[in-house]
Amino acid sequence: MIKINEISIKFKEGMTILDAIIEGKKSINQNTIIMVNNSIVEKDVLDKLQIDDNSEIKILRITDGG
Amino acid sequence: MWKKLTVDMNNLSVKKEDVEEEYRDLGGRGLIAQYMINNVDPKCDPLGKENQLLICNTIFAGTNLTTAHRISVGGKSPLTGGIKESNSGGYLGYQLAGHGIKMIAVKDIPQKEGLWLLHIDSKGEIKLKDASDYKGLNNYEFVEKIFEKYGQDAATMSIGVGGERNYKSASIQLSEYKGGHPSRAAARGGLGSLMGSKGLKGIIIEKAENRFKPDYADEEKFKELSIKFNKMVASGAKNHPFHNIGTLSTIESTGENGILPVENFSGKLSKDYKKVGAKQFMENLASRGGSNKIACQPGCVVQCSNCYNDKDNNYLTSGFEYETIALFGPNCKIYDLDVIAQMDRICDDIGVDTIDIANGIAVSMDAGKIEWGDSEAALGLMKEMKDGTDFGKILGNGCEAVGKHLGAKRIPVVKHQALAAYDPRNTKGTGITYSTSPMGADHTAGLTMGRAFDDRGRAAQAYVSNKLQVAIAFYDSMMCLFTFSHAANNLPLLGELWAALYGGSSDFSRVAQLGVKTILTERAFNKGAGMTLDDDKLPEFFCTEKSAATGSKFDIDDYELEVIFDF
Numbered sequence: 143m144i145k146i147n148e149i150s151i152k153f154k155e156g157m158t159i160l161d162a163i164i165e166g167k168k169s170i171n172q173n174t175i176i177m178v179n180n181s182i183v184e185k186d187v188l189d190k191l192q193i194d195d196n197s198e199i200k201i202l203r204i205t206d207g208g
Numbered sequence: 209m210w211k212k213l214t215v216d217m218n219n220l221s222v223k224k225e226d227v228e229e230e231y232r233d234l235g236g237r238g239l240i241a242q243y244m245i246n247n248v249d250p251k252c253d254p255l256g257k258e259n260q261l262l263i264c265n266t267i268f269a270g271t272n273l274t275t276a277h278r279i280s281v282g283g284k285s286p287l288t289g290g291i292k293e294s295n296s297g298g299y300l301g302y303q304l305a306g307h308g309i310k311m312i313a314v315k316d317i318p319q320k321e322g323l324w325l326l327h328i329d330s331k332g333e334i335k336l337k338d339a340s341d342y343k344g345l346n347n348y349e350f351v352e353k354i355f356e357k358y359g360q361d362a363a364t365m366s367i368g369v370g371g372e373r374n375y376k377s378a379s380i381q382l383s384e385y386k387g388g389h390p391s392r393a394a395a396r397g398g399l400g401s402l403m404g405s406k407g408l409k410g411i412i413i414e415k416a417e418n419r420f421k422p423d424y425a426d427e428e429k430f431k432e433l434s435i436k437f438n439k440m441v442a443s444g445a446k447n448h449p450f451h452n453i454g455t456l457s458t459i460e461s462t463g464e465n466g467i468l469p470v471e472n473f474s475g476k477l478s479k480d481y482k483k484v485g486a487k488q489f490m491e492n493l494a495s496r497g498g499s500n501k502i503a504c505q506p507g508c509v510v511q512c513s514n515c516y517n518d519k520d521n522n523y524l525t526s527g528f529e530y531e532t533i534a535l536f537g538p539n540c541k542i543y544d545l546d547v548i549a550q551m552d553r554i555c556d557d558i559g560v561d562t563i564d565i566a567n568g569i570a571v572s573m574d575a576g577k578i579e580w581g582d583s584e585a586a587l588g589l590m591k592e593m594k595d596g597t598d599f600g601k602i603l604g605n606g607c608e609a610v611g612k613h614l615g616a617k618r619i620p621v622v623k624h625q626a627l628a629a630y631d632p633r634n635t636k637g638t639g640i641t642y643s644t645s646p647m648g649a650d651h652t653a654g655l656t657m658g659r660a661f662d663d664r665g666r667a668a669q670a671y672v673s674n675k676l677q678v679a680i681a682f683y684d685s686m687m688c689l690f691t692f693s694h695a696a697n698n699l700p701l702l703g704e705l706w707a708a709l710y711g712g713s714s715d716f717s718r719v720a721q722l723g724v725k726t727i728l729t730e731r732a733f734n735k736g737a738g739m740t741l742d743d744d745k746l747p748e749f750f751c752t753e754k755s756a757a758t759g760s761k762f763d764i765d766d767y768e769l770e771v772i773f774d775f
């Protein structure tokens with residue numbers, strides 16, 4: 143299983159981070175940050191990096207300034 | 209019954225009395241606005257005997273509502289010449305509420321030169337003590353000595369040499385919960401200078417032996433509502449970048465869309481900002497130690513704060529925020545997080561506002577005093593500020609003083625206060641907030657980024673800025689702003705909480721009215737101080753120069769700015 147924010151999706155062999163995000167029906171844009179297992183992943187490599195089973199993806203939306 | 213302390217610096221006395229009825233159910237920014245208009249002549253000299261330094265707890269202080277112990281500091285600003293409310297996290301609000309004190313009003317100025325400490329011990333005994341031994345100490349050393357004497361559980365609020373020398377950008381630094389570092393700041397508007405003019409070096413509050421409990425109108429109801437509210441905020445924070453990374457995460461958005469200030473707001477954006485971005489920050493934490501997800505005050509469920517260590521894993525700074533990183537970083541073409549962390553530490557230590565100082569450094573670079581990106585030279589200027597050289601004093605007086613001294617054409621200030629780290633051409637609603645907020649160029653007064661249909665477009669920007677400015681004015685009276693986006697879908701809950709604590713109407717209109725009244729009161733004060741509609745304008749260059757990143761100019765009509773608060 144892979145956790146994306148509050149939901150869980152089924153892990154498939156060879157799936158990329160982007161595949162998992164699409165499977166989880168989550169959207170991303172320039173105001174989102176993606177973390178996989180507590181590390182930030184740049185958006186331009188989401189379709190290149192495969193994800194491991196039992197990973198946790200967080201899609202963080204920037205809504206405030208610091 | 210909540211108490212008010214009146215500290216008279218002329219006869220060095222402290223009076224403790226019940227809070228007046230008029231202020232009983234107020235707190236934070238709303239309380240400051242009302243108290244100032246009733247008690248301080250807007251025309252007074254900000255560093256003179258008539259001005260007052262106010263330290264206020266929020267409406268919800270003393271309760272378990274998350275972030276309710278934000279502290280608001282106020283007075284007539286030595287920087288803007290208008291009213292100022294600058295709020296901060298840290299431990300002091302919680303400790304102050306523990307003694308049942310809603311507000312401290314520091315009046316008048318000492319008859320002779322000197323420094324004093326306001327000390328509240330664990331039994332609630334209050335004394336104004338001679339602090340001449342602490343003269344010239346900066347905040348880190350000051351806090352160390354205070355902890356040696358009063359123990360680690362004391363909460364502090366202090367000024368460094370910035371405040372002692374009346375630098376117009378001087379901050380007041382507050383110790384954080386647990387870590388104790390004086391890294392939380394009521395930074396904007398030179399309130400540290402006001403504190404220095406009163407001869408007040410610091411306020412020390414020990415943990416109350418018997419913690420004060422507010423008189424709830426309906427305690428059970430409040431408990432039920434606050435659990436709901438805290439859960440709502442915690443659930444929102446769980447997947448929010450401020451909790452998972454920190455406020456620095458904002459750079460990942462502003463850097464993408466041209467809102468990030470680069471080279472003194474030229475907009476010459478490059479991908480170099482990634483070198484001081486969220487990924488680098490998190491990698492440094494992981495490889496060195498240091499941490500994020502820290503609560504700067506007890507009970508905060510957002511936990512946006514952090515502790516940043518140097519390459520050898522020694523503490524360097526904490527509360528290392530987006531504004532500081534963006535403005536000392538890309539806006540000065542400095543792309544090294546460790547150097548920027550040093551700059552943050554220096555500002556916290558001397559007690560000056562990182563926003564005004566970083567903008568002052570960028571203007572120095574733009575005017576050719578030092579080279580773009582020359583971090584050694586920038587640190588040299590900051591050392592001058594610490595040492596009090598002629599130029600150091602100018603830098604301590606903030607961005608506008610530097611720009612005028614160097615004959616710079618592009619000085620990013622409104623009401624003499626430097627812009628925060630959002631280019632107003634690419635988030636025009638924020639530009640409207642910068643222009644029209646009674647606080648001067650202040651992003652926290654109503655940052656519209658991501659809330660308008662198109663950040664660079666003109667449509668609805670004034671509408672969004674107006675709505676947010678009102679919302680923030682009541683929010684700054686209640687708790688930390690960083691819970692706002694998690695509570696925004698259920699703001700009526702605030703009306704119910706207010707009524708459960710103090711009685712009265714639970715209707716949300718009461719809350720909204722507080723926001724409107726606060727802004728109108730602040731504007732009335734500023735008008736009395738001599739401000740006009742001409743003060744509600746961005747510097748000309750934002751209207752005539754295109755942002756190099758997007759080609760956008762600030763093209764909001766003056767008319768829209770003039771009518772923004774015609775309710």
Ligand code: SF4
Nearest residue numbers: 297504508510512688
């Ligand atoms: S959200 Fe951040 S600034 Fe606000 S109280 Fe919590 S830790 Fe402090």
